[in-house]
Amino acid sequence: xxxxxxxxxxxxxxxxxxxxxxxxxxxxxxxxxxxxxxxxxxxxxxxxxxxxxxxxxxxxxxxxxxxxxxxxxxxxxxxxxxxxxxxxxxxxxxxxxxxxxxxxxxxxxxxxxxxxxxxxxxxxxxxxxxxxxxxxxxxxxxxxxxxxxxx
Amino acid sequence: xxxxxxxxxxxxxxxxxxxxxxxxxxxxxxxxxxxxxxxxxxxxxxxxxxxxxxxxxxxxxxxxxxxxxxxxxxxxxxxxxxxxxxxxxxxxxxxxxxxxxxxxxxxxxxxxxxxxxxxxxxxxxxxxxxxxxxxxxxxxxxxxxxxxxxxxxxxxxxxxxxxxxxxxxxxxxxxxxxxxxxxxxxxxxxxxxxxxxxxxxxxxxxxxxxxxxxxxxxxxxxxxxxxxxxxxxxxxxxxxxxxxxxxxxxxxxxxxxxxxxxxxxxxxxxxxxxxxxxxxxxxxxxxxxxxxxxxxxxxxxxxxxxxxxxxxxxxxxxxxxxxxxxxxxxxxxxxxxxxxxxxxxxxxxxxxxxxxxxxxxxxxxxxxxxxxxxxxxxxxxxxxxxxxxxxxxxxxxxxxxxxxxxxxxxxxxxxxxxxxxxxxxxxxxxxxxxxxxxxxxxxxxxxxxxxxxxxxxxxxxxxxxxxxxxxxxxxxxxxxxxxxxxxxxxxxxxxxxxxxxxxxxxxxxxxxxxxxxxxxxxxxxxxxxxxxxxxxxxxxxxxxxxxxxxxxxxxxxxxxxxxxxxxxxxxxxxxxxxxxxxxxxxxxxxxxxxxxxxxxxxxxxxxxxxxxxxxxxxxxxxxxxxxxxxxxxxxxxxxxxxxxxxxxxxxxxxxxxxxxxxxxxxxxxxxxxxxxxxxxxxxxxxxxxxxxxxxxxxxxxxxxxxxxxxxxxxxxxxxxxxxxxxxxxxxxxx
Numbered sequence: 001x002x003x004x005x006x007x008x009x010x011x012x013x014x015x016x017x018x019x020x021x022x023x024x025x026x027x028x029x030x031x032x033x034x035x036x037x038x039x040x041x042x043x044x045x046x047x048x049x050x051x052x053x054x055x056x057x058x059x060x061x062x063x064x065x066x067x068x069x070x071x072x073x074x075x076x077x078x079x080x081x082x083x084x085x086x087x088x089x090x091x092x093x094x095x096x097x098x099x100x101x102x103x104x105x106x107x108x109x110x111x112x113x114x115x116x117x118x119x120x121x122x123x124x125x126x127x128x129x130x131x132x133x134x135x136x137x138x139x140x141x142x143x144x145x146x147x148x149x150x151x
Numbered sequence: 152x153x154x155x156x157x158x159x160x161x162x163x164x165x166x167x168x169x170x171x172x173x174x175x176x177x178x179x180x181x182x183x184x185x186x187x188x189x190x191x192x193x194x195x196x197x198x199x200x201x202x203x204x205x206x207x208x209x210x211x212x213x214x215x216x217x218x219x220x221x222x223x224x225x226x227x228x229x230x231x232x233x234x235x236x237x238x239x240x241x242x243x244x245x246x247x248x249x250x251x252x253x254x255x256x257x258x259x260x261x262x263x264x265x266x267x268x269x270x271x272x273x274x275x276x277x278x279x280x281x282x283x284x285x286x287x288x289x290x291x292x293x294x295x296x297x298x299x300x301x302x303x304x305x306x307x308x309x310x311x312x313x314x315x316x317x318x319x320x321x322x323x324x325x326x327x328x329x330x331x332x333x334x335x336x337x338x339x340x341x342x343x344x345x346x347x348x349x350x351x352x353x354x355x356x357x358x359x360x361x362x363x364x365x366x367x368x369x370x371x372x373x374x375x376x377x378x379x380x381x382x383x384x385x386x387x388x389x390x391x392x393x394x395x396x397x398x399x400x401x402x403x404x405x406x407x408x409x410x411x412x413x414x415x416x417x418x419x420x421x422x423x424x425x426x427x428x429x430x431x432x433x434x435x436x437x438x439x440x441x442x443x444x445x446x447x448x449x450x451x452x453x454x455x456x457x458x459x460x461x462x463x464x465x466x467x468x469x470x471x472x473x474x475x476x477x478x479x480x481x482x483x484x485x486x487x488x489x490x491x492x493x494x495x496x497x498x499x500x501x502x503x504x505x506x507x508x509x510x511x512x513x514x515x516x517x518x519x520x521x522x523x524x525x526x527x528x529x530x531x532x533x534x535x536x537x538x539x540x541x542x543x544x545x546x547x548x549x550x551x552x553x554x555x556x557x558x559x560x561x562x563x564x565x566x567x568x569x570x571x572x573x574x575x576x577x578x579x580x581x582x583x584x585x586x587x588x589x590x591x592x593x594x595x596x597x598x599x600x601x602x603x604x605x606x607x608x609x610x611x612x613x614x615x616x617x618x619x620x621x622x623x624x625x626x627x628x629x630x631x632x633x634x635x636x637x638x639x640x641x642x643x644x645x646x647x648x649x650x651x652x653x654x655x656x657x658x659x660x661x662x663x664x665x666x667x668x669x670x671x672x673x674x675x676x677x678x679x680x681x682x683x684x685x686x687x688x689x690x691x692x693x694x695x696x697x698x699x700x701x702x703x704x705x706x707x708x709x710x711x712x713x714x715x716x717x718x719x720x721x722x723x724x725x726x727x728x729x730x731x732x733x734x735x736x737x738x739x740x741x742x743x744x745x746x747x748x749x750x751x752x753x754x755x756x757x758x759x760x761x762x763x764x765x766x767x768x769x770x771x772x773x774x775x776x777x778x779x780x781x782x783x784x785x786x787x788x789x790x791x792x793x794x795x796x797x798x799x800x801x802x803x804x805x806x807x808x809x810x811x812x813x814x815x816x817x818x819x820x821x822x823x824x825x826x827x828x829x830x831x832x833x834x835x836x837x838x839x840x841x842x843x844x845x846x847x848x849x850x851x852x853x854x855x856x857x858x859x860x861x862x863x864x865x866x867x868x869x870x871x872x873x874x875x876x877x878x879x880x881x882x883x884x885x
Contacts, residue, residue: 016429017411017431019431020429020431021431024429024430024431027378027430028380028386028429028430029429031380032371033371033374033377033378033380034370034371034372035371036375036377036505036506036556037377037506037507037585038505038506038507038588038818039588039817039818040434040587040588040817041588041817041818041819043817043818043819044505044818046505073371074370074371075370075371075372077370078370080370081366081369081370086369086370089365089369090361090365090366090369093361093362093365093784093788094365094369095224095362095364095365095368095369096223096224096225096226096788096792097223097224097504097505097506097554097555097556097557097558098224098364098365098367098368098373098375098554098556099375099504099505099506099554099556099557100505101368101369102371105369124826124827125827127826128825128826128827130826131505131818131823131825132505132795132826133503133504133505133557133559133796133823134224134557134792134795134796135791135792135793135794135795135796135799135824135829136788136791136792137795137825137826137829138791138829138831138832139788139791140826141826
């Protein structure tokens with residue numbers, strides 16, 4: 001069955017089982033591989049996208065759930081890498097292996113949308129569900145603080 | 152997609168992508184993704200000249216440099232080209248990096264026996280001279296070409312970044328202009344170390360340089376192995392025997408194959424694969440597999456019980472294989488006025504890299520040629536495994552390297568190669584194998600669990616005259632590369648890494664007692680140093696306390712003949728303001744080591760919640776002397792990474808085996824450090840003029856000891872068993 005939704009500003013229609021995790025719809029059906037598979041059980045945050053503006057673990061969100069919704073992936077956060085968070089991420093040289101970073105940035109983007117000047121504690125509380133095995137946490141915090149002041 | 156001109160120079164290369172495979176790569180500026188220098192520039196329409204095997208230069212001055220090591224976050228995609236660009240006297244702002252093709256004859260690491268493998272923190276140190284010479288040879292070629300163009304002797308010309316100049320006349324030619332007029336060389340001029348720059352003249356090396364791959368890692372365009380897409384491919388996932396060596400005696404294949412989208416259930420050695428049209432199909436189908444596993448080498452193995460056995464052996468009478476021997480430890484112990492004895496242990500740990508294992512391959516109709524898409528630490532290993540699996544020649548294997556979503560040693564193993572090639576042959580289509588996270592944990596290749604017994608002999612004047620360290624553990628190479636263990640005559644090279652120290656103690660014996668279980672083992676970040684330094688640095692601390700000496704002061708005394716070591720110890724003590732009174736409820740602990748050839752020390756500041764048993768690190772100070780710091784920016788980032796990883800394994804990580812099977816399955820029961828648990832990290836790079844030494848694994852081994860030593864300061868009790876889980880902490884406190 002065809003499910004229609006908005007993906008990075010475009011209307012799309014996907015033919016797949018309703019129980020298909022949005023993660024695989026995005027990655028394999030739509031070819032947007034910026035969103036990553038880390039655990040499949042919403043424990044790591046690597047798959048984070050926005051659904052109607054809310055940071056959502058796409059591994060536990062299903063095609064049937066997003067009919068008519070607006071989905072934003074890392075590829076749609078900005079047309080050219082110029083979202084303040086992306087610029088801050090580069091300025092602070094945040095990524096190491098980089099695999100978790102799409103999810104980190106999408107999670108952070110929701111924070112700054114809702115709370116343009118978060119405290120450090122608020123940042124940590126908001127981001128704590130996103131794992132980074134390479135340990136870039138201190139730079140993630142600095143980059144979010146930087147983006148908040150430069151936005 | 153633009154077809155790339157066939158290689159013209161003398162180095163043999165493989166054929167490139169044929170049009171039928173379509174666009175399998177995305178190009179990004181400043182990134183790579185092509186596995187051939189020039190492909191980025193060729194796609195952009197430029198007429199790039201290959202100047203040797205490592206460098207292409209376009210008429211507009213853009214340069215692409217091949218990076219021969221795997222990029223897994225440690226920054227070698229940038230730092231290795233920086234070294235070449237330096238000696239080439241390139242304008243760094245015009246440089247892009249590409250993954251070197253899997254051609255060890257050209258791109259092998261001299262520091263790792265000539266293989267294309269990125270392990271042991273040996274990329275920069277291993278490639279240092281080779282890459283410098285390559286850059287110097289390119290520079291020499293450019294100078295010769297320009298001199299010839301001008302009709303001048305070559306010793307009258309020189310270079311400035313991006314230009315060959317003739318100072319006497321003021322003439323200059325840009326590298327791009329030279330590339331446009333030059334004939335592509337079959338070989339480069341001979342150069343020697345005399346042609347290399349003096350470190351004082353470095354313009355690129357030593358500068359904090361933004362990584363070339365970072366932009367693509369913030370916009371989703373960086374491609375990891377798991378992102379490979381090959382037309383016509385099917386997906387597969389695997390269920391490996393939970394108990395090593397077990398075989399699937401029966402499988403409910405018919406039932407699983409009846410599921411929508413499942414193409415086939417395939418029996419493989421010690422594993423069952425599900426092949427289907429989509430990831431979600433095969434992942435869901437995997438959960439419905441009912442497999443009757445029979446046999447297995449590790450059936451009945453219970454790791455917690457086993458560790459107790461290891462500990463008994465360590466402190467027993469059984470002598471081991473001597474790994475390091477100096478003087479006569481037995482006599483020293485007999486002559487001692489006092490002997491201090493201690494035991495330490497560490498559990499199995501799992502890499503927990505964020506990108507689960509995956510590999511994509513297609514095999515041709517003869518089954519003698521294959522293409523493989525993967526992010527690997529070991530192109531040599533992948534090609535070797537594929538060559539063996541297909542009983543073919545290495546030149547028939549085409550490897551497409553990718554970024555690695557975490558390596559840490561895990562991606563140096565190539566056991567996925569025979570699996571994917573088997574499936575590709577079976578299916579007669581390209582197959583993309585993705586392991587679920589549960590499978591990644593189930594089939595984990597672990598760092599071995601270890602037991603340590605240490606004894607120090609102290610004479611009447613308080614001098615340490617004897618040091619005896621016995622280590623009981625499985626040999627990693629016993630599982631991963633038995634030939635290597637045999638070559639080492641049983642002295643397990645990975646397991647025992649880090650088991651020696653620089654402390655001035657006249658009589659020393661480090662012995663190894665091997666335990667054999669058949670568990671799946673692999674090098675894990677910092678390998679043996681992760682637990683060996685834990686034991687050593689905690690024990691030194693115990694000796695210091697026993698002797699009533701400050702732990703830093705004792706180390707400085709014992710490092711009297713090691714000026715670089717002392718400088719690092721002093722610098723660390725300085726930035727941590729060692730010796731100051733801690734806040735109430737907090738304490739500091741120190742650790743020092745020589746790890747992957749670099750000199751490193753750390754101080755942890757911790758507190759403990761006695762009710763929950765949770766140890767919290769508030770600050771960690773970390774200083775390293777890495778020799779010449781090629782890219783100080785990535786060194787600092789790696790120190791931060793090491794501290795988080797080290798703290799994670801010190802406090803949280805353990806794999807338990809029951810009846811031979813891994814008990815953990817995902818990030819909820821194999822917990823790694825979170826942002827909220829991360830301390831403030833303070834780093835300092837103490838650059839010296841020595842050739843660069845290792846960084847990727849350098850300070851991880853300091854963390855557990857520094858934390859344990861701080862715990863002792865705070866509570867007067869020792870944490871002797873990594874990880875320091877809340878239960879263990881509460882037990883120690885009770």
